[in-house]
Amino acid sequence: MKKEVKDVSMAVIRRLPKYHRLLKELMEKDVTRISSKELSTMIGFTASQIRQDLNCFGGFGQQGYGYDVGELYNEISRILGLTSHYNTIIIGAGNLGQAIANYSNFEKKGFHIMALFEKNPRLVGLQIRDIPVLDVDELGSYCEGKNIEIGVICTNKESAQDVADVLVNLPVKAIWNFAPADIIVPDSIVLENVHLSDSLYIISYLLKNQE
């Protein structure tokens, strides 16, 4: 019954984490089933959009019954690949790098943070939870044979491209970039840029238009 997912649009895919989060919350509230209409009220997409989105991955709901919350959560976890394991390293052990390393929930979802790398000698040698902060000069030798899949860039803007080049050559398969810089990588590398300022600018817009 599962459809081939290769042709699902990125717009649909980008909504999946929202469904995942909402279903988790419903499970925590012991809700066991939900209609697309109720989901719609909670998530802010139309019921028809929700049915369309979920149909891209095969039909999960039943007419007149709705969705089984636990089952749908597990299916979306599986679709998102959160049942896999990803060897992950962080470059830059400043505040942001440490914050991400400290966020143990990523570990639970399969993102295994193996080490942080840093050039500042005052930070090298620290442990974040049980994760070591290593000298960035050791990056290549450390990663050899370890099948590192995700590299997280938490450096400043100026170092971001150089770090990306090193990660591409390791090679990693994906880069999660927090530096406020537009880094360039080959098409074969998955790249996600996090632009924290985007949502701050939305706050600004809404404050301005509220007045």
Added chain:
Amino acid sequence: MKKEVKDVSMAVIRRLPKYHRLLKELMEKDVTRISSKELSTMIGFTASQIRQDLNCFGGFGQQGYGYDVGELYNEISRILGLTSHYNTIIIGAGNLGQAIANYSNFEKKGFHIMALFEKNPRLVGLQIRDIPVLDVDELGSYCEGKNIEIGVICTNKESAQDVADVLVNLPVKAIWNFAPADIIVPDSIVLENVHLSDSLYIISYLLKNQE
């Protein structure tokens, strides 16, 4: 010529920071004008989508000429309210709170971070750049008469709702929430939740479907 913007959909508004970022990059590369078709290639929306989006705020482009990059950047800055000034405080001076306080670019866009508040006595008394870390017990007295507009929540999940309640009562006008918790605030308060995991889950999806 400017249209009334109250009825612009959130989907359009959420694309504005992307235009803003792209135009900034074009300015840094000394590009002075650009067609919607060229913008489309760079930003990944269709040219027709771009024209529609920008038409919501009045017509900025000229047929056969395209958009004046500097002018469009300034207009979008103005639409986003980035020419205003917002008194901002951060609750939670752990790694993430400090990372945000250190990000001087927010200051340049008008988000004036006045203080961080923290309950951990080991962090109280620190200075991040020139921003003091104060005891969270001083929050109410500090904010009195200061017209604090934005409160940033950088606490753990467990404290997030309590902190949100305090911020709502100050009152702030907007909350930027980084805690991985679904906080509830009155409709009159602008609320933006940052879910860092969303883009990590997209990486996971793309890695899984690439294989």
